[in-house]
Amino acid sequence: MDMDVLQQYAPMLLRGFGITIFCWLVGTVLGMALGLLIALAQRYGSKPVRWLLQIYIEIIRGTPFLVQLFVLYYGGPLIGLRLDALPAGLLGLTIYGSPYFAEIFRSGFNAVPIGQIEAARAIGMTEPVIIRRLLLPLGLVSALPALVNFSIILTKETVILSIITVPELMYQVSRMSTETFRYLEANLVLALFFWGLVEAISRLGRRVETRITKHLIERV
């Protein structure tokens, strides 16, 4: 790849990189929040609620992210949901990630010893207090490695947003390769870049994981 070409397109690529990171962070945070709500609703909700949420989880996990994006972005206006590419992409990432996060949280909550929860009830703790003081911290400790792992997977999913014209890194690289006719080099640079990014996020994730685990154990 010609360094002059990279230099020429650097501002565009940097903007794309920024949008990639932004999409990943927003998608991860909102997906986690929605996943946590789903996991709690599955634990404490009524039978119909649990049943409906299970159907939601199966549908989202059983269909490709790209098709979900198309339903949202192209099909949304037919039901009055008109979204630009970026908000549609963010909403899509949130919806796509939420059932995976929900299942991770659910297995984390199930790992909390039932005896501890019964003991908390026995000493008169209310359910919201048990959730805040016991279930969430202890469940998070068990769920943390899987949460970090899935967050890393979401980094790679952001490239699919380029198909609905979200101007993230993949979209900008595609534009650059179309203008310069350097398709192979551009995609090779992108592949190496993502490899480095995923490796860096993995290492950072492991560190954050260790710190949060330590903090949560100290709190409990």
Add this chain to the structure above:
Amino acid sequence: MFSIPTFIDSFGPLAWAARYTLLVSGLGIALGLVIGALVCAAALSPSKALRRVAAIWVSFLRGVPLLVQLLLMYYLLPVVGINVPAVAAAVISVGICASAYISEIWRGAISALPRGQSEAAVAIGMSARTIWGRIILPQAVVMSLPALINELILLVKASSLVSVVGILEITRASQAQAATTFRPLEVYLAAACIYLAINLCLAGIGRWLEHRTAV
């Protein structure tokens, strides 16, 4: 308003296009099994260089999005003098990507076997070939079946990305159908239903296999 007739009519052409989805996923996993076995053998070999190559292979393929790998393969093959149809390029790309995950599945299954079994086999004079063929591989394959079915489900979903290189599988067919009917919501929901049906069938097969092979 949601048009039920359009939704129902979409199933015909999309179900027909599903043959490409199944073709790419099926051949992709077959290729992934072959390359994955070689990578797994390299990862478990005594040679440090081979282990390093296997580690880089897995790290690179697991760190790069499939869409990028797909485009890379699509542009790389003609450069190295391999002119194949887009479907073949997609199968190669999907297979290579799957090989990284499959090699790890097999490595995990082989590592999970008690060491005592192969030690006992060595003690009674079995050759390495017999140990692998009669003791390690049969158990490892059975142990890894659920994870391999799960990988196939992931590949069916990932195959939607090959629409980008123009293969008329479910997603590509639904794009064409949405463009002609001007009813994207109904068409894409029909596509989602077909993917869901395929994956629920695969999950069912996975559960049945797990049940059948339970020790």
